[in-house]
Amino acid sequence: MEEKVRSVLVAGAGVAGIHAALNLANLGFKVYLLDKEAAIGGKMSQLYRTAEDNFALGAITPIILEASNNPNIQIMPLTQIEAVNGEPGAFTVSLKKAPRYVDIVKCVTCSLCWRACPVKVPSEFNYGLGTRNAIYMPYGGAAPNKPSIDPETCLNLNGKEKCTKCADVCPSNAINFNDKETMLELKVGALILTPGIEPFKDAPEVKAFGYGKMANVLDNFQMDRLVSIYGPTAGELKRPSDGKIAKKIAFIQCVGSRKPEEKKSGAQNLKYCSSICCMHAIRSSLTIKGRDESNDISIFHNDIMAIAKTNEDIYSEARQKAVQFIRSQVTSVSEVPDTKDVLIHYLSEDGKEADETFDLVVLSLGLVPSKEGIRLMKTLGIKLNAEQFPELPEYSRMALPGVAIAGSFRALADSPEAVADAQAAVMEVVELLASVPDVLPSTSLPPETDVAGGEPRVGVYICDCGGIIPKVIDTDALLKFSGRLEGVVDTLKLAYACQADGMQQMKSSIQSHDVNRVVFVGCSYRSFLPKLQNLIREAGLNKFLVEMVNARELGAWVHINEKEQANERVRAELKGVVAKAKGLKPLPVSIRDVTQKGLVVGGGVAGMVAALSIASQGIPVDIIEKTDKLGGNANRLSLSYPDSLKKMIKENPRINVLYNAELKELRGRVGRFTARVQTPEGGSTGEYGAIVVAAGGKEYRPNEYLYGSDKNVITQLELEELIKKGGPELKRINSAAVIHCVGSRNNERPYCSRLCCTQAVRNSLKLKEINPKVQIYHLHRDIRTYFLNDILYQNAQKEGVSFIRYDENRGLDVSQKGGLTIRLNDSQTQKEVELKADLLILNAAVLPGEDNKTLSRLLGIPLDKWGFFQEESYMTFSPVVMSKKGISICGLAHGPKTMDESVSQARAAAAEALSVLSKEKLTRQAVHAEVNPGKCIACLTCVRLCPYGVPFINEDRVAQILPFECRGCGICVSGCPNDAIELKSFTDDDVVPQIEAMFV
Amino acid sequence: MNQFEPEIVAFCCHYCALAAADTAGKMGIQFAPNVRVIRVLCTGKVEILHLMKALEAGADGVVVVGCKFGECYFKDGNYRAQKRVQRAQSLIEEAGLEKGRLRFDFVPGPGGKKFAEIMNTMTQQVRALGPNPLKQKQ
Incomplete structure (x- = not known):
């Protein structure tokens, strides 16, 4: 083997x-x-x-x-x-x-080659809008930051001409036409x-709507490039036919998708929903409206898939900003011959036909693998x-x-x-x-170079970010300016500091000029500072001998029209940080042993999956479960998966479950948390290296529609329990009605509960299986059976389940006269409808767990405005990463989601936890407070003020702060009555010169 | 006549205010370029000395931007900063300066719009007050 x-x-x-x-x-x-x-x-x-x-x-x-x-x-x-x-x-x-036909080791990304290239073809990166050369980079910041030659359009490589223009101008002999x-x-x-994935352009409906034939009919990806300030028109909505700025724009949703019909031959429309195009169209609309409120935008749509927890808010914002949402079926799209405007013919929801003309029409294409x-x-x-x-x-x-x-x-x-x-x-x-x-x-x-005692030698490195920063900030002038500042011995401008090339250039420059303090002008502190610190460490300097000015997020991107003042501002900030940098002192590395044991809060499906994943790496895990059994909400579902998980947990010697347990206190930080847990047997304290929060959510208990007073009114989860038991009562009923969005998408809870539409449709199909003669009505506002769930919706329609959209403004009324009676206003017929149902099923909202508030306080991690845990969404795309290191989140605790999505998140959260738990030691080198024992009078102010309880009075009767524990806020420093504490890198000797230098 | 363009020092916390500033940047939300940002790890660390030094050095105004109340990365650093700014306001009033030259405000990490608003509001507020009288001009 x-x-x-x-x-x-x-x-x-x-x-x-x-x-x-x-x-x-x-x-x-x-x-x-x-x-x-x-x-x-x-x-x-x-x-x-x-x-x-x-x-x-x-x-x-x-x-x-x-x-x-x-x-x-x-x-x-x-x-x-x-x-x-x-x-x-x-x-x-x-x-x-x-073959790339460009030697990436030799290439210096000087741009001469593509400027010399005589070929111009449509740019794939811009989805055909705008052009590129045969030798090209898809965009300025592409990684690797080197061009490549497209052999199909290169005149030399496709054999049309003996063109060598790019090779002739290349200063480093990097072009190789013989690359194989x-x-x-x-x-x-x-x-x-x-x-x-990719957009599906071959659907019959896409072709029927003039895509590829009418100049002013674009797809949603092309529109995105047009809206982008980094796109081919720098964000101007120039329409392709005549370059006129489009003011009246239509988006047509679901073009070539969500179509159940099957053709006998040729390309088919897609059946399923592509999930993301609704929000894409809404976001583009908001951007366009944000630039000019008078822009007129209409979205021709079916159901709006605003399914992530923040989506519904964005959808309402768009409605408030007068984006027209037209629930309709577009029947044809045609071009007005003289103007090249586009005429949309459509059937509105109430069946009326109408026409409207637009400057530009965007087709939201379906997505395919x-x-x-x-x-x-x-x-x-x-x-x-x-x-x-x-x-x-x-x-x-x-x-x-x-x-x-x-x-x-x-x-x-x-x-x-x-x-x-x-x-x-x-x-x-x-x-x-x-x-x-x-x-x-x-x-x-x-x-590390010893910098104590020596004269400060500052290097100032300015990044162009591929041309983004010079759009507003004159980096050439700034470079000259920085060279004149006292203490600066080296200045250098870089095309892309973050690329391997740029990093190498900075490193060599630091080393060859004996630079011992580094100042960088470029992008965000939050994203680039860690990389910069690693770089200067590789160059032999302590990580903390660096300062930054953000000229991108806090410059070029936010002062587009105020260039002069923006440049003045960056110069002032640069003077400040150069002054600060000169006095910076190195900070030491501290090491923390990791307690290689995990804690999972919550024993539902997400918690069990996370615990099993962590334990798979030989790491012990405790699960805190607040009830007397594992499984959580899943115990009410007709699934076998939770039972198999319970069995695996039981058989796993590394997993210990604490039942009827409650977290009472959490101290410490990543690598070593101390948790106090209360169980009926008493209190216990455990040490853990990382924590996964899987505290779950719950179903809303409706107080509307006679729930609780009529036994035939039940929630979707209660129906699931009846189905699980195969109850005979389900065989006896003749009719059932489902009311969607009960307790969600309202003023109190604006978010969509995401899983209920699909769950309701799936249960209706099961109900039809148990009792084929039952008549089922779904009373809804949108059916959000996203992605392949849409096929279940289509199947339900085929099985004769009725879907009636009701007018939410006129409400819906349930009464008990002679059996359950539901009155509503049908949006399609605009008529009042009265329905009788033997069983009324409510799609009750998913609510955050009631313990979330307490847990948020104990764990020190934030909740969103609805009470679910709020992920850190700036530094990462991952929805499981929390702002507090060592804690990750999954399942309903984070927001409404399906079982499969919860399982996926639970594994992701376990992977995050393992990035700590799989290591024996974590090292930390960070800004921390230090007590000057000579000045400390042990007044306990710092002990009292520290938000994390780090300072303590040591054997010498003075306050002490351990660098690994300290989080570097400096609250103790500003509170100390005797100035006995200083925050490294932010001492008065650092900050005061910075302030003063800005006004010199 | 050109309108007076104040110079404002903004002490911004790394965790909320600078995240919000990044969000503003990434979303392209425009704001007044009159501010000069000083990064701090927590507004709870900003001392009265630093507020005074900024005015002394020639800033026309100083704004301290921390986390939203209840969401401070360091639990209650923002409350401390607010109190300290209030104390500094009464001190500068004694010295004959308008208290509007100092301001505390807060912003959650995703609050790009709010960050831009704070910068704009402070700029307008200080512009209305006119140049810092401590500034020694030739």
Whole structure:
């Protein structure tokens, strides 16, 4: 048998793949991250804004560069899998690497080549809007930050001409027209496939609506590039026919998708819902409205899929900002011959026909698995379902032993979900390879230069961020200015400081100029400071001898029209930090032993999955369960999965369950938390390295629609219990009605509970199975059966289940006269309807757990405005990462989600916890407070003020603050009556010169 | 006549205010370029000395931006900062300066819009007060 290796191949370097790679590298795996394109980043790098409404490029760049700089990750662009042989733990993968025709070692990314290239073809990165050359980079910040030649359009390579213009101008002789395709082999333990999705342009409806024929009919991806200030028109909505600025814009949703009909031959429309296009259209609309309120936007839609917890808010914001939502069926799209305006003919919900003309029409295309992904599935022999998505075992991402599939290729989802999905795949792979030993070499660093006593020698490094910053900040002038500041001995401007090249240039410059304090002008402190610290450490300097000015997020992006003042502002801040930098002192490294034991709060499905995943790595876990049994809400569902989990928990010697237990107190921080837990047997205290919060949620107990007073009014979960018991009462009923959104999507709880539409439709199908003659009515506002769940909805319609949309403004009334009677106003017929039902089922909202508030306070992690736990969404795409290190979150505690989504998040949360628990020691080198024992009078002020209880009075009767425990807020410093404490890097000697220098 | 462009020092906490500033940046929300940002790890650390030094050095106003109440990364650092700003306000009033030259405000991490609003409000507030009389101009 071949030896097993602790390495993983991740195929597809979009946001999901990159996250998987980073997660694996952090857990001690060697990762090969490959993509068939010349640059990594996938669809996310082309998007304007993310699901969290950040600039997508700004959000993905930090993780792209983190992956690019991680020594355990090898990025392999232009590479595809040809064949996979072997078994889990010991696969041999044959790869094919396409030629780049550019030597990336020699290339200096000077841009001369593509400026010299005579070829101009439509740019794929801009979805055909705008052009690129034959030698090109898809966008300025592409990683690797090197161009490639497209052999099909290059005149030399396609044999049309003997053109060598790019090679002639290349200063470093990097162009190689003779570059060849190469084959290579890799040994890996497992594979994670994240090949992504693409828009489906071949649907009959897409063609019928003039796509590709009418100039002013674009798809939603093209529109996104048009809206993007980094797109081909710099954000101006120039319509393709005449360059006129479009003011009146229509989005048509579900074009070529959500169509159940089947044609006998040729391309079919898609049946399913693509999940993300509604929010994409709404976000684009808000951006357009935000730029000019007079822009007129209409969205022709069916059901609006605002399914993530923040989506409904954004949907209402769009309605408030007068985006027209027209519930309708578009029947035709045609071009007005003279003006090239686009005429939409549609049937509104009440059946009336209407016409409207627009400057620009956007078709929201359905999404399909990428061709590359389908090819991979065929290569590996993984079965696809009828909709061409991979078939996977239930609650698992492992398609074959050792081959996991994740991201939007597995299931269409927004970026946070795709990332959680990828992390779940990572966890399954890690479980599979648990016994393979870690062999990664440890990195060696040069000794730190002693800077004590010597004169400060400041280096100022200014990044252009690929041209983003110079749009507002004159970096050339700033460079000259910085050279004149006292103490500055080296200045350098970089095209991309974050790329390997830029990093290398800074490092060499620091070393060759004997720089001992570094000042960087570029992007965000929050995303770049850690990388910069690592870099200067590699250059031989202590990590804390660096300061930054943010000229991007706090400059070029927020002062677009006030260039002069923005430049003045950056100069002032630069003067300040140079003055501060001169006095900076090195900070030491402290080491913390990790208590290699995990704590899971909550014993529902999510908690059990997380505990099992952590225990799979040989790490003991305690579960705190507040009731007397495991299973949580799942105990009420007709599923066998929770029972199998309970059995595995029971049989696992590493997992200890504390029943009827309650967390009472939590102290400490990542690596070493101390938790006090109360059980009926008494109180106990345990030490844990990391915590997973899986505290669950609950079903809303309705106080509307006679619930509680009429026994025939039940909730969806109660129906599920009846189905589980196979109750005879279900066989006796003739009619049932389902009311959707009970307790959610209202003023009190504006969010959508996400899982109830699908659950209701699934239960209706089961009810029809138990009792085929039962008449079922769904009374709803939108049916949000996202992704493949939409097919269940279509099946229910086929089975004769009626779906009636009611007018929410006129409400819905349930009374008891002669049996349950429901009165409502049908939105379609605009008529009052009266229905009788033997059974009324309420789709009750998903509520946050009642303990969330207490837990939030005890654990020191925030809740969102609805009472669910709030993930940290700025630094990461992952919805399981909390702002407090060492704590991750999953399941209903985070927000409404299905069982499968909870399981996926639970594995992701376990993977996060293991990034701490799998290590024996954590090292920490951070800003901390230090007591001057000579000045301390032991007045206890610091002991009283510290929000984390860190200071204590030591044996010498003076206050002491341990650097590992201290979080560096400095509250004790400003409170100390005798000035006996200072916060390293933020002492008066640091801050006062900074303030003063800004006004010199 | 050109309108007076005040120079304002903004002490911003790393965890909320700078996250909000990043959000503003990433969302392209525009705001007045009159502020000069000083990064602090917690507004609870900003001492009266630093507020005074900024006015002494020539700032026309100083704003301290911390986390939303109840959401402070350091639990209650923002309350302390608010109290301290209030105390400093009464001190500068004694010295003959308007208390509006100092301001405490708060913002949650995703609050890009709020961050921009704070910067704009402070700029307008100080612009209305005119230049810092302590500024020694030739």
